[in-house]
Amino acid sequence: MIYKGRAWVFPDNIDTDVIIPARFLNTTDPRELAEHCMEDIFPGFSKKIQPGDIIVAGKNFGCGSSREHAPIAIKEAGISCVVAKSFARIFYRNAINIGLPILESSEAVEGIRAGDEVMVDTDTGEIKNITSGEIFYAKPFPGFINDIIKAGGLLNFAGGGQKNV
């Protein structure tokens, strides 16, 4: 899949409490969660996003809680994919499991500024900064992780039911 949008740049160690503070976890409604995405460090973030926009962040993005509400809030807010230097482990699997593409590339993060137009090809791992013309590559997903993403998430991958895997 190819995604194109403006880059929103965040620093290292963006935690799940910042992505979606616990005080908003008394709902499972993705729309409501999306409205409060990044609210404590970037008021009004969700209103500024245009569908397709891309989050670019430092290392350990998504550290902290296992709340799947975090990638759900990001995806529902209109963010098409996240490029970071590294991801916290549970956030990484949650994003894969709900079908939010995430890519790791320190070079891309260093080479993208806030507001740059960025194009990401999740099949090849190519990340292009359209504004500067630079091209970076992230490692492609291994093994059945790729199959899960292509299926649009873990439960689709599982066959939408009790299929044995």
Next chain:
Amino acid sequence: MGMTITQKILAEHAGKNFVEPGELIMAGVDLVLANDITGPVAIKEFEKAGGKEVFDKEKIALIPDHFTPNKDIKSAELSKALRDFARKYDITHYYEVGRMGIEHALLPEKGLVGPGDLVIGADSHTCTYGALGAFSTGVGSTDIAFAMMTGKCWFKVPESMKFIYRGKPSPFVTGKDFILFTIKDIGVDGALYRAMEFSGEALKYLTVDERLTITNMAIEAGAKNGIMEPDDVTLNYVKDRAKKTYKVYKSDDDAQYCDVREYDVSKLEPQVALPHLPENSVNISEVGDITVDQVVIGSCTNGRIEDMRMAAKVIKGNKVHPYVRMIVIPATQEVYLQMIREGLMEIFVEAGAVVSTPTCGPCLGGHMGILAKGERAVSTTNRNFVGRMGHPESEIYLTNPAVAAASAVKGKIAHPMEVIKNDI
């Protein structure tokens, strides 16, 4: 080539003789855990995917602990979704308010996890059970939905880091200080995608409650799991509780580690993690004058009976500082009852603290102790992220229960020796 305890448990549950770091496996799980925040999301996914039955009603634990007793109508709806699902599928291990506890304190206490188990939970602190020699790890709600249907979960086999603790810790230096010091050493992503294996003779000085504190915070260094090989202390703890058979695994002598670190804990001081990351730990002697508005003793990190005993020992005969709110939260009903039996409740209440029913409440800024703008808390919990306990401009300092209790008395961060009025 040998395997670590983590590799061995994963291999066994994947039906393999050997697994290597980096390998992707599908493994069977012994227990699947979710709470009132993550459970409802899993239930929605379960139903959306057409789930009609659970793989094993004995191997699922659903525990309302985060926003319970319910703080508002929305959270009551979440708890109801969890409760209705538990009743519909006749889930054995559903624990209602009044019989419940904070999940990671409750499951070991009830003997629902033991050595050699593979446990997943939709809560990042599921790594706690590694103290009993289990492989346990936090996952998301979709993983839980999938596991409730299939009894399985996908894993990437982690590399292991080994931490060896030597020496005998001083009084008031606890498992919490071991792990805060370790996180300071390696950083909040120092164990990313890895297993943290804790070992060394110093562990024998620690109670199981303290060991559970160490593995609880493995996630704060980014680890997939924290784990300890079971010893006599572990087996004594599990033998009277275990509801099922268990199997003790140990790492092979020639197991591979990507990093090995040794620490001498005999000179370790109580640690204080400054805002806003758990890696920001300093020795208590270096903290300086930090005044405090609120003290919280509790959570899945430090809400067990040994924590309560330690805090009570420090607070006994003292009074909470007039400008401080001290909130004590036993992690389970059993801890609560034991506190009554031992007279700890009386000690806390006489000192001017409030004692709450079990809940995760303030730890995640849910309820029962939210901070206002500019306020500062000393807390025995596991995270001090921006806004974690309330206002984004509030501050959290993480400590062990003895330091937290002493800080409540002095109105500023203090060493327990400054206030103790009892023999130690």
